[in-house]
Amino acid sequence: MSDIEKRARELLASEYEADGCMQLARMIRSGAVTDPVFGSVKIMRAMRAITAALTPPEGYVLVPVEPTEAMLQEIHLVKSFTGEAMHRRYAAMIAARPEMLGD
Incomplete structure (x- = not known):
């Protein structure tokens, strides 16, 4: 897992945690939510968007x-x-x- 992905996971997990979704926040931080079959498609879309936003341009x-x-x-x-x-x-x-x- 890259540093950018770790940061993206932390940002997303913090938002879920703030809403009281502690188990989902733990899963996001651990990397357990990694594909649409196991995890939510919305979570994966959010991860891709956050990762893209944190990635410097070419x-x-x-x-x-x-x-x-x-x-x-x-x-x-x-x-x-x-x-x-x-x-x-x-x-x-x-x-x-x-x-x-x-x-």
Whole structure:
């Protein structure tokens, strides 16, 4: 199960849990509801829609707003950058990103 599918399952399970459907929420989280024969077709449609919404478009990847330590270590291979300069450059890169495809 991919990280995106896990996140989709958690989001959907949380909604069912909020409605008091604890057993169904547990089944969704565990992956027991995986096909239309066993599970609800509506649940599977919701899972596909949530997974699609969480999946970045082709050619894009998700990055954190603040760089991780590992990312900073990789940038540090360029000796001329200071820690502060790396943070500023990374922030500028994030600010320059397109909000949606075609922007």
